[in-house]
Amino acid sequence: MKTTLRTLALGTAFAALMAGSPALAQSLTVALQAEPSSIDPQFATTGQNQQIALNMFDTLVRFSDTGGFAPSLATEWSVAEDELTWTFSLRDDVTFHDGSPFTADDVIFSVERVAAIENSPAPFAQRVANIASITALDDYTIEVVTTDPAPTLLNDLGTIYIVSDEIGDGVGSDQFGFGDAAIGTGAYRFVSYTPGDRLVIARNDAYWGDVPDFEEIAIRFISSDASRVASLQAGEVDMIDAVPPNDLDRLRALDGVEVISAASARMVYMGFDQGGETTPMVTGTDANPFLDRRVREALALAIDRQAIVSRIQFDSGEPAGQFGPEGIFGHNPDLAPTEYNPERARELLAEAGYPEGFGLTVHGPNDRYINDGIVTQTVGQMWAQIGLDVGVETLPFNVYSPRATAREFSAFLFSFGITTGETSLGLRNVLATFDEARGWGSNNRFRYSNAEFDETLGAAFAEFDEAERERLLQEAARIAMEDFAITPLYWEGNNWAVRAGLVFTPSPDGRSLMTNLSSAD
C-alpha cells in the first residue's frame, strides 16, 4: 500500500490515541478507469462524473437496492390532487462539510444553479426544465410546481446533487477542482484534485448516514487496462475498477486479491430487421424471414446464453431475458432468459417454411463491448448449427453504428445500458414504434412495431402511481419479449478487484463508489 508521510504520521497519531481500531485510520489508494470531466457534481450526467459526485454529494432521493426510490436528503414526498404540486420534507440533522446546516435554501439554490451550468456535454438542465416554481414552505419543507403532470419528477429532480448555497452565484464548474466550492453533505469530503492524476477525499466524520471505514482515499485515474491491473498486482493500489475480462481468471487465481463481479444493467441483444418486406443481408429467400415470429423465436432458442457468459465473458455477467435485471424498476420476475433448445429451433424454422434455413450475414461491433466480436461470431456459429448459412462481419463501432442506424443490416448486435434505475427509457428508445417527432423508438434500428406494446408503455409514462407504473412497465416488457421483438443475450458484467481485507459491495447502478467500499474487520 502506498502511504504518504502525512498519512503515515496521521496513522501513527491515531494508533497512539485510539489503539484497538486500526481500520479507522486506514488510508487507501484506488485506481479508476474513467476520470470525471469536472468535480462539479452538477456539470454532467455522465457515469464517470456521477460516480465521483456520489462520494461527496447527496441527492434528495436515491435508487433503492430493490428498484424504485428510497429517502436520502428528502425523508418524504407527495404529489397533490392536481398532479402538479409536489411537497418534499427534508432531513433536519444534516450539515455540509464546512459545518453550515443543510436547509431548503440549499435545495432551491442547487436546482436553480443547474439551469445556469454552461458548456456541459450532458447537462442536468433538462431534468429541471419541467419545474415552474420551487419555494421553501419552511426550513425543511419545499414545494415544487411543474408545468405539466410529471410522473418522472422523482427521477429528474431527485437525482440532482445538492451543493451548499454558501458558495454563491456565478461559481464556475472549474472552481470545484480547487476545493473552495466542492462542499457537499456526502460521506467523504474533498481534499485535493490533480487533473489527469488523482482526487483525494477524506472521511466526513459528521456524516448523517453510515460513516465510512477509511480516513482518506486517493482516487487515481488510470485509463490503461494493463497499467491498472499492474498497479494492483504491484501493490500500488488497493482497488481497481473495470477489470479487463480477459484478466479475470488470472486475478481470481492470485493470492491476496479478491475479484468482485456483478451483472450490470447493460443488456446486449440481437436485433432483427422487421422494417420491410425484404431485408438487405438475407439470401436464399425473397421474403423478410424476420417478419415471422416463429423465425425470431427459433433464432432466440438457438442461442446458448450460458455458454456465451461462461466462455466469452469469463463468468462475469448473466444471461438476459429482458431489459432490466433484478433490482431495476420494471424488472419482470416472470420473464426468464430463453432456454437453449436447438431441436425446437429447427422445428420452428421448418414450420415457418425454411426447412433448409436461409443465408444470413450477422453484423456486430468489434471494439465497443466486452469481446463483442467473438460474441457476434458465436451467435453466428449457433445459428449455423440450426441450419442457417451464416456469414459474420464485425466492424469498428464508429463505422458500425452509422451503418446500423442507416438500416443496412438484417441481424445485428447492440446494447442498451440503463442509467436511470428503471426500464422505461430502454423500452421506449429500443422497442417503441419509431417516431422521430415524438422521440420514441430512437434506438429502434430494426423498426419493431407493436401497437399493444406502444399503448401499454404510453400508459406507463402517464401513470403517477408507482406500483401501477411498475406493473405497466412489466407488462410492456412481457408483450415485447413474448413477441421475440429482440433476442436479449446477456447483461454485461462489471468487475472490480480489491486487495484482501477490503470488501466492495456493488450497487445496481454498477458505479465504482467509495461508499460501497468497506473494511473486512
Place this chain on the structure above:
Amino acid sequence: MTIASVTPTPNPAPPAIEGEAPWRRVVREFAKSWTAMFGLLLLVLVVLIAIFAPLLSPQNPYDLASLSIMDNRLPPGETGWGGMTYVLGTDGQGRDMLSAIMYGLRISLGVGVVSCTIALFIGLAAGLAAAYFGGRVDTIIMRIVDLHLSFPAILIALILLAVLGRGIDKIIIALIVVQWATFARTVRGAALAERRKEYIEAAQCLGLPQWKIVFGHLLPNCMPPMMVIFTVEIASAIALEATLSFLGVGLPITQPSLGLLISNGFQFILSGQYWISVYPGIALLVLIVAINLVGDQLRDILNPRNAQ
C-alpha cells in the same frame, strides 16, 4: 553462407560449363547452398500443406457449424467436448489452431501469389513500354511510379481497404496497387540496359515488328531479375496482408488468415493463453523466411555480376 565459401577458392563462382542449358546451371548453383535448399524444402512443405489443407486438417475452421464455443481457449494437447484432441489448442472461437493455421497458410500464400502475379504483369507492361518507347511515355510512366513509391505501402493499402471494404478480392486489389510500381521500376532498369545491346539493334535492322522485339527478345532477357523480385515481393505481400489483417481491415473474421489469427489471439496473450497468437506467428515466420532464403539464393545466381 554457402558451402563453397568455407573452402577458400580464388574464384567463388565457377564459370558456366560450356553448352549447359541455363536452367541446369540455375539448379546446379542453387543446390550449392544448403540454407537455400533448406528454405526450398520448407517452402515446398508449406505449399503442399496449403494446397492439401482440406484433406490434412482435422477440422474445417471456416465452417461455423462445426465449431463449438465450449471448446474455446483450450491449451495445446487438450481434448474437447466432441472428443477431438487439439494439438495446438483452440482460439477464442473454439477453432482448432492447427486447422486454422493450415487454412491460414492457404489464404496467405494464395493472396501473395495471385496479387504478385497480376502486379508482375502490370509492372512488366508498364516498365517495358517505358524503356522501349522512352521519351514522353517513359517520363509519364516513371513519374507515376515515383509518386507511387513515395507513399508507404501500408498507407496506400489502408486507404484502399477503407474505401473498398473487406474481403479477399479487395485485399488482392490493394496488394496489386501497392506492388506494381516496384515491378515496373525494376523491369524498366533491366530493359533499358538490354535495349542498348546489339541484338535489339540487329532485330530492329531486320525489320521485325515492335511487339516481336519487345516480347520475343527484350522480355525474356529481363526475366531473371524479375524472378528474384517476384519471389521477394511474395514474401512482402504476405507480410503486408498479415499486417492489414492484424489491424482489422483485411479478411473477414470467419475466414482468418495468419495475420487475423495473430490479432485474435493478441487480446489473450497477457492472460497466459499464448498459443492463439504464437503458433500462427511461427507459421508466418517459417513461410516468409523460407521464401526469402529461396529468393536470396536466386538473386545470387541470377545476378550477372556474381557470375563473372
